[in-house]
Amino acid sequence: MNWLSQNWERLGELLLNHVALSIPAIVISVLVAVPIGRLAFRKPILGGPVLGAASLLYAVPALPLLVVIPALAGLSPRSPWVMVIALSLYGIALLVRTSADAFAAVDRTVREGALAVGHSPASVFWRVDLPLALPVLIPGIRVVTVSTISLVTIGALIGVSSLGSLLTDGFQRGIVASVITGVVATVALALAFDGLLLLAGRVLTPWRRWSHEPRGGIPVDR
Amino acid sequence: MARQRTALFALAITGALTLAACGNGTDGNNEPDGQAGGETLVVGSQDYYSNEIIAEIYAQALEEAGYTVERDFRIGQREVYMPEIEAGNIDVFPEYTGNLLQYLDPETTETTEDGVYAALQEAMPEGLRVLDQSDASDQDSFVVTKAFADEHSLESIGDLADVEGVTLGGNSELETRPYGPQGLESVYGVSVDFTPIEDSGGPLTLKALRDGDVEVVNIYTADPVLAEGDLVRLEDPEGLLLASHVVPVVSERVDDEAAEVINEVSDALSAEDLVALNAKSVNEEAPAATIASDWLAEQDF
Amino acid sequence: MNLVEAFRWIADPGNWGGTSGIAARIVEHLWVTFLSLLAAAAVALPVGVLIGHTGRGAGVIGAFTGAFRAIPTLGLLTLFGLLLGIGLAAPMLALVILAIPSLLAGAYSGIHSVDPTIAGAARAIGMSPAQVITRVELPLALPVLIGGIRAATLQIVATATLAAYTADYGLGRYLFAGLKTRDYPQMIGGAIIVIALALILELLLAAVQRTIDQRVTRPSTREKLGSRHG
Numbered sequence: 001m002n003w004l005s006q007n008w009e010r011l012g013e014l015l016l017n018h019v020a021l022s023i024p025a026i027v028i029s030v031l032v033a034v035p036i037g038r039l040a041f042r043k044p045i046l047g048g049p050v051l052g053a054a055s056l057l058y059a060v061p062a063l064p065l066l067v068v069i070p071a072l073a074g075l076s077p078r079s080p081w082v083m084v085i086a087l088s089l090y091g092i093a094l095l096v097r098t099s100a101d102a103f104a105a106v107d108r109t110v111r112e113g114a115l116a117v118g119h120s121p122a123s124v125f126w127r128v129d130l131p132l133a134l135p136v137l138i139p140g141i142r143v144v145t146v147s148t149i150s151l152v153t154i155g156a157l158i159g160v161s162s163l164g165s166l167l168t169d170g171f172q173r174g175i176v177a178s179v180i181t182g183v184v185a186t187v188a189l190a191l192a193f194d195g196l197l198l199l200a201g202r203v204l205t206p207w208r209r210w211s212h213e214p215r216g217g218i219p220v221d222r
Numbered sequence: 223m224a225r226q227r228t229a230l231f232a233l234a235i236t237g238a239l240t241l242a243a244c245g246n247g248t249d250g251n252n253e254p255d256g257q258a259g260g261e262t263l264v265v266g267s268q269d270y271y272s273n274e275i276i277a278e279i280y281a282q283a284l285e286e287a288g289y290t291v292e293r294d295f296r297i298g299q300r301e302v303y304m305p306e307i308e309a310g311n312i313d314v315f316p317e318y319t320g321n322l323l324q325y326l327d328p329e330t331t332e333t334t335e336d337g338v339y340a341a342l343q344e345a346m347p348e349g350l351r352v353l354d355q356s357d358a359s360d361q362d363s364f365v366v367t368k369a370f371a372d373e374h375s376l377e378s379i380g381d382l383a384d385v386e387g388v389t390l391g392g393n394s395e396l397e398t399r400p401y402g403p404q405g406l407e408s409v410y411g412v413s414v415d416f417t418p419i420e421d422s423g424g425p426l427t428l429k430a431l432r433d434g435d436v437e438v439v440n441i442y443t444a445d446p447v448l449a450e451g452d453l454v455r456l457e458d459p460e461g462l463l464l465a466s467h468v469v470p471v472v473s474e475r476v477d478d479e480a481a482e483v484i485n486e487v488s489d490a491l492s493a494e495d496l497v498a499l500n501a502k503s504v505n506e507e508a509p510a511a512t513i514a515s516d517w518l519a520e521q522d523f
Numbered sequence: 524m525n526l527v528e529a530f531r532w533i534a535d536p537g538n539w540g541g542t543s544g545i546a547a548r549i550v551e552h553l554w555v556t557f558l559s560l561l562a563a564a565a566v567a568l569p570v571g572v573l574i575g576h577t578g579r580g581a582g583v584i585g586a587f588t589g590a591f592r593a594i595p596t597l598g599l600l601t602l603f604g605l606l607l608g609i610g611l612a613a614p615m616l617a618l619v620i621l622a623i624p625s626l627l628a629g630a631y632s633g634i635h636s637v638d639p640t641i642a643g644a645a646r647a648i649g650m651s652p653a654q655v656i657t658r659v660e661l662p663l664a665l666p667v668l669i670g671g672i673r674a675a676t677l678q679i680v681a682t683a684t685l686a687a688y689t690a691d692y693g694l695g696r697y698l699f700a701g702l703k704t705r706d707y708p709q710m711i712g713g714a715i716i717v718i719a720l721a722l723i724l725e726l727l728l729a730a731v732q733r734t735i736d737q738r739v740t741r742p743s744t745r746e747k748l749g750s751r752h753g
Contacts, residue, residue, distance in 0.1 A: 003507040010509065052725070059681040059721030063698050064714035067707065071525065076309075077302050146592045153595035159269055159298030164597060169296075171601040173271050173504045174425045179605070183598035190593030191586070301705055391609075394696070395703040419609055420688050420699050429608040436609075 003177040011166075015185060018162040022149045022193075025084050029091025029144050034137070036092070037099020038129070051097050058093035062086065062151070066158050078159040087151055091144045098140030102133035135208055138201035142194050149190040153182070163189070263476065266303060266312035267295040270422075271510065272360065272444060272500045276316040276468060278514035279491075280484055283523055284314070287483045295510075300325050308347050313473040314484065319355055320362075320466030324399075331400075335465040342469070353470045353481055356488035358496035360444040361466035362401065364390075364456045370437055371454040378457040382412040382438070391430050392440035394418035401462045409462045414438065444493070446501035468496065490521050528708035529715055543696070545716065552693040552720065556680045559615050563622035563675060568668070571630025575664070576656050584631055588624040596621055596682060604689050614686040621682055622675040629671015633664030666736040673728040680721045684713075694720075 004011075036054070040047030065086050070077045073085065106129055114128045115121075153164030163186045170178025202208075263284060267277035274295050281291045294312060297303040304325065307315055319338045323330050326345040332338045339355050346352060364379055371377075374385050382388055396402045397416050406412040419427045423441040431439045432452070441448065441455075448455060468491065470484050495517065502513050532538060539545045574580045596617050603613035637660050645659040646652075661668075687695030694717050701710025 006507065006509055006512070055677065055725060056718065056722055059677050059718050059725070061681055061684045061695075061698060061714050061717050063684065063702060064710055067702065068525075068711065076306065078298060078306075142589070143592065146589050150593045150595045153597050156269075156597070157298070159296060159302050161296060164595065165296060167595065167598045167601055168269065169271060171421065171605070172424050173507070174605070175504075175507050176602070176605065177507070179598060179602055183595060183602070186595050186598070187590055187593040191590060194589050194593075299703075301702070393703060394700040397700075398704060417609070418687070418691055418696070418699070420703075421604075426604050426609055426689060429605070433608050 003175050004181060007178075007181075011181065011185065014161060014163050014165055015189065018149070018152050018164075018186070018189060021080055021083050021087070021152050021155065021160070021162055022145075022189075025087035025091055025148050025152075026141075026145050028084070028088040029095055029148070030141055032088070033092045033095035033144075034099045037096050037101075038103050038125075040096065040100040041103040047100060051100060054093045054096040056093075057089055060089075062154050063157065065089070066154070080160055082158070083152065083155045083160045087148050090151060091148050094144050094147060095140050098143075099133075099137060102136035102140065103129060105136050106132040131205070134201065134205050138197060138204070142197045142201075145193050145197060146190045149193060150186060153186060262290040262292055263313040263480065264292045264294050264311065265314045266297050266307070267293075267316060268300070268303065269296045269298045271503050272442075272496070273316050274510045275499050275503060275513050276491075276496075277314075278510040279487055279517060280314050280316065280470065282511075282514050282518055283483050283487050284480060286518070286523055287480070289480060289483075307350065307471060307473070310349065310473060313475050314480075315471045317352070317469050317471045318360055318466040319352075319469045320464030322352075322469070322471070324464060330464075333461040333464050335467060338465050339467070339469070346471075349474055350471055353472055354485045354488050356468040356491045358444065358488075358491045358493050359465065359467040360442045360496065362440050362463045363443050363458070364438050364463075365431070365441045365448065365453050366438050366456060367431060368452050368454050371456075376454070376456060378459055379406065379412065379462065380410040380459070382406075382414070382456070383410060385437075388412070388414045388438060389417050389436045390414040390438045390440070391417045391419045391427055391436035393420055393422055396440055401464070405462050409460050444496045444500055446497055446504050449497065449501070486523075490523075525707045525711055529711035532708040532712035533715060543691075548694050548696060549716065549720065552680070552683055552686075552695075552717070555611065555615060555618070555686050555693055556676070556683050559618035559679050559683070560622060560672070560676055562615070563619045563626055563679075564672070566619070567623045567626035568630045571627040571671075572634050572656060572661065572664075575631040575634025576652070576660060578635075581631070581635070584627065588628050591620065591624045591627075594620065596685065600685055600688060609689045611686060611690050611692060613689050614683075617685065618679050618682060622679050625671050625674040625678060627671075629668045629674070630664070633667035633671070634660050636667060637663045663739055666732055666739055669728065669732045669735060673725065673732060676724050676728060677721055680724055681717060684717060 033054075036050060040050045066082060067077075069075065069082045069085050070079070073081070075082055110132065111124060111128055114124045119127065152162045153167055155162050156164030156168040163182050166178045166182030166185070170176065170180075170182065265277050265281040265284070267274040277293070277295060281293055284291050297306065297312075300321075303312070303315065306312055319335075319342050320333075323332065323338050323342045323345060326347070327341065330338075330341055330345075332341045335355075339352075342352055366376060374381065376382060376385075390396070390403060390406070392402075397418065399405070403414050403416050406414055417430070417436050419430055419436075419439075421427055423439065423445060427439045427441065428447060430436045438456075441453075443455065447453060468488065470488065472481065472484070476484075499513055499517060502508050502516075503510070533545070541547065571584075574584055599617040599620060600614060603616050607613045607616070634656075641663070642655055642659060645655045650658065683693055684695030684698050686693045687699050694713050697709050697713025697716075701707060701713060
C-alpha cells in the first residue's frame, strides 16, 4: 500500500476527471436516446431500423472509434470531447431500445384518457407518458450510467486521464496496487451513481411499491 | 407550466455543457498562450512512466530557473502527441533520437548514435528543433533469459543463428520494422517466428519470456528489470538496432536561456541515472515529481 | 478518405488468405466469442434461472449485476494478463466476466416475469420443481433469456478485439497493428469487419428470438390483446 499512501492526491484528481467525463456523456445519452426511443415507439416503421442501428452502434470497437471521431469531428485526438462523444454513442445505443420499451409499457388507455380530458400532446408527454415510463426508463439509465463510468477508463489509451490512467500506469510499472485501486475506485464510483439513481427513481415514482423488485426485474442491456 | 419545463430542460443541457467544459479544463488547457506570453512553457510527456520522470525533471529545472511551467503529461503515444507538438501546443517534450527519427523518416538507414542525431536534426518538422542529446539512452534491444543464453552460449544476436525454433516477442509493429524478423535474417542470418505482445516490453512481455512462451523479446535498455540478473541483453555488433538517446524536442518559444537549462539537465543525466530513476518508480512506487526533485537535489541544480 | 481506403483494404483479395488473413481472423474471432459466451452461459444461466425460480437472492442480484457491469474490462485484462501471462486465457476470462451480467439478468428476468399463477398451476397438477422450471418457466422465459444472450453476444464480439492484446488472435490484430503503424485503412477495415460480424450475429439471434416469441405468445392470445385495445 506504499503506492496508495503516495498517490492520494492523484487519485482524487483522477476521480474528478472521471466524473467530469461521465456526467456529460450520461446526460447526453439520456437527452438523445429518450426522444429517439419515443419516436421509435410512436412510429414502428421508423422504429425497427432505428433500434437495429442503435444496437449495432454498440458493436463498434472502442479503439477505432476513438481514432475516427477526432478525424470526423475535427477535434484534437485527445480532446475530452472525443471521449464524451464516444461514450454518448455507446450510451445512446444502450438506452434507445429501453426507452422505446418504456413508452410501450405505458397503458394506452391512460394516455387516451389524458387526451380525452383535454391535455395537449405536449402535456401528455410531460405529465403522463414520461412519468409512467420512468419505472422502465430509470433502470435503463442506471445501466447506461454504470457502463459509461466503467468505459471512461479506455480514455487512458488515448491520453485522456481518468481512473483508467491508474490501470495503464500500474500495468507499465508492474504496480498491482495501482491497477486494483483503479478497478475498485471505478466500481465504487459506478455503484455510488447507481445508488443515487435508484433513490431518484423512488422519489420520482412514489406511486410504485418499491419494497419489491418490479416484475420484469433487472433490465437486460438493450 | 410548459415554459417552466422548457427552462428546466435548457438548464439540464447547459449543465451538461458546463460539466463537459470542466472536463476540458482539468485535462490541461490545450490552447497556446498566444504570442505575448513568452514566460509560460508547456512541458509534455508520453504515457510512459520513465518519460514522465524526465519531463518532470525538465519542468522542475525550468521552474528553478524562473520560468512558469505548465505540465501536460501522459499524452498517449507518439501518434497522439506529435501532432500536438507540431501544432505548437507543447513547448518541451522528452523524446528518444532513434524512435523519433523512425517516426519522422521510416525509411532511415542510420543506426549509430551520431548518425541518428544528425539525421534527426534534418528530419525535424518546421518550427521544432532538438536540443543536445543526453548520454542516457532507452533504445530497443533483444533480450533473452540468462538460462537460455547459458544453454546456447549466446552473447551477441548473431549467436542465435545456430538455435532452432526461436520466437521473438514484441509490439506488433516490430514485425514490419527494419530491425524486426527480416532485419535479423538479412543482417545476422537469424530466422525467428514472431509473437505480438502489445505492452512495449512491459510486464506481459517479461512474463512471456520468463515462462518460456517466447525466447527473445524486445525490451528498452533503461528498463530496470535488466539489472535483476536473470536476463541477458544480446550484443548488436552490426548495429541492427537504432541508437536512441534521450533528447528534448522544443518549440520556438524556448529561448536560448531555457535551452541552456535543459541542456544542462541532458548533460548531467547519465545512462545509469536513467535506469536508477526508473527503478525508483517501479520498485519504490514513488511518483514522478518526487523522483525528479530528489535527482535534481543530488545534482545541485 | 480513410473509409474508402478501408473498404479497399477489405476488398483486396490479397488480405484474405493465409494464417493471418481476414478469413482466418474471422474464424478465430468467432471461436473466441463462442467459447467465452459458452463459459459465461454455463455460469450465469443456471444461477439466473435458479434465483428467478426461488426468488432467493433476488435482492442481491441487482447490486451484483451492477457491480459486475462496472468493472472496467481494461482493468480486468491487465490484471489477468499480469497473473496469467500471454495467450488467450486472460482476455477470455475478461470476456466471460463482461458477458455474465447480461446473461444473468436475462435468465433471472425471464423466469421472474413468468406469471406466478402459471407456475402455481403447474405445481398444483403435480409437477416437481424441476419440471416446473424445465417445462413451464424456461419455455415461457425463453424470449427474454435469449434477449440476454443476444446482448452478451454483441458485447463479446465487439470486445473480443482485446484478445489481440495478449495473443496473436482474432480481428483485434488489425486494430492494434493498424494503430501502431498508423495504417488506418487496415485499422478501420478491421473495425468494419467486426461490426459486420456483430450485425450478422444480431440478425441471426433476433430471428431466433422472434421465432420463439411467436411460439410462446400464442397467435390467438395476441389477437385478443389486439382487439381489446383496437
